[in-house]
Amino acid sequence: MSDLSEVADVLARGDEARAVVRVLDRHGFGTVEPGQLLVAGADGTLGGVLLRGALDDRAAALVRDARRAPSVIEAHVAEDDAVAAGLACAGGATLLGHPLDAAPARALAQAFAAGVPAALVTRADGSASLAITGGDLDDVEGSLGFATVDAEAASRVRHLLRRGATVTERVTLEAGADVLVDLWVPVPTMVIVGPGAIADALIAQAALLGWVAGRADTVAEADAAVAAFTDADVLVLLDHDPAFDAVLRTGLEGRGFLGALGSRRTQAARRERLLAAGVTEERLARIHGPVGLDLGARTPAETAVSIVGEVLAVRSGRDPSALGVAAGPIGA
Template identity: 85%
Template sequence: MSDLTEVADVLARGDEARAVVRVLDRHGFGTVEPGQLLVAGADGALGGVLLHGALDDQATALAKDARDRPGVVEAHVAEDEAVAAGLACAGGATLLGHPLAAAPARALAAAFARGVPAALVSRADGSASLAITGGELDAVEGSLGFAAVDGAAVAHARRLLRRGATVTERVTLEAGADVLVDLWIPVPTMVVVGPGAIADALAAQAGVLGWTYRRADTLAEADAAVAAFTDADVLVLIDHDPAFDAVLRTGLQGRGFLGALGSRRTQAARRERLLGAGVTEEQLGRIHGPVGLDLGARTPAETAVSIVAEVLATRSGRDPSALGRATGQIGA
């Protein structure tokens, strides 16, 4: 999920309806990142960008009108203008602008700020919309007009969530409604504290998963990174220096996955130090240590796989087991 801080700021403002402009359909432009969103506040503030700004004139004009009523604009960009904006080639897009009430707007803003999944579903004519947010998309604000349509929209968004990627699609729901769905999945940042072969292997795993990877070798750098964590972010503490206990204490005051390597003896010593520093037993339960699933890992690469596997299992609320022994829906 691209940086949506500016979008969240505009969405969170005021009690009046905001306007959002989204890509309803497009052709050309090459590969385009999904989840494109432009937001206009009641105070005129703008946040976000569509198609690298190539359609700024049309999009901003549509946003101003869309605070009062939905509308659709057909926009086209010539080859030279598209390439100058950073797009691969010329193309055209159908832009949908529509009002968004305060409650779903704030729900989206909170989800973007926390770094949890969020979906915005609207009728293709912009006449109604709802926001679905949370780790399992379990909170709903707004309505598409009928309970059956809302239920179908939520079910569809949750199916998309299992793909684990941000997506934009126009679809006809089972209830017969033509809707535009934007689902934003946060991209985790993995912060690894300490050097070595496991740190390098974790960097490779982060690359495979499309996660952002950061190495932090100083206490100040690590502490600042963890203090800024969202729910999606991951700490892997490799360095056993007791000074880095401070990073775990900072993490326990915020969000994200906290993992620490080390033998059981190292873990026990760290636990006693943290208890002595005022950390509670309940808080200690948030620290995954020794971090990783019991996969029989022996090499740094295998250890890295076990670590990211525990992160994925924790985020999905699963107790890991072999798929062949699973009784529930595979991939659910």
């Protein structure tokens, strides 16, 4: 998911309806990142971008008018202008501008800020919207007009969540509603503390998954990174230096997955230090240590797989077991 902090700031402001412009349909432009939107607050403040700014003038005018009523416009970008904006080629887009009530706007803002999945589903004519947020997309704000349509829309975005990627899709629901779905799935940032082959393998594994990964070599660097964590982010502490206990204490005050490698003896010593520093047993339970699933991993690459496997299991609320003996539906 692209950085949506600016969008979240605008969506969070005030109690009046905001306005949103999104790409309803398009042709050309080459590969375009999904989940694009431009928002306007009641005070006219803008946030976000569409098509790398190639349609800024049209989109900005549309989003300001959309606070009063929904509308749809057709826009075209010539080859030179498209390439100058960083798009692959010329193209055309159908832009939908529509009001967004304060409650669903705030729900989206909170989800973007927290780094949890969020979806905005809107009738294709812009007449009604609902926001669906949370780790399992359980929280719904707004309505498309009928409970049956809302339920089908929620089911649709929860199904899309299984892909694990941000998506923009225009669909006709079985209830007959033509809707635009934008689903934003946060991309985890993995902060790895400590050098070595396992750190290298974790960076490679993160790249394979499309995650952002980086190293923090000092307590100050790691502490600053963990303090900014969202729910999607991951700390893997490989360094056994007691100085890095401070990073875990910071992490326990915030969000994200906290994992620490080390032997049982190392884990026990770390635990005693944290308890002595005032960390409660309840909060200590948030630290996954030794981090990783029991896969019989021996090499750094296998260890990285086991660590990432535990992160995925925790994020999905699963108790890992072999699919062949699991009772639940596969892929659900």
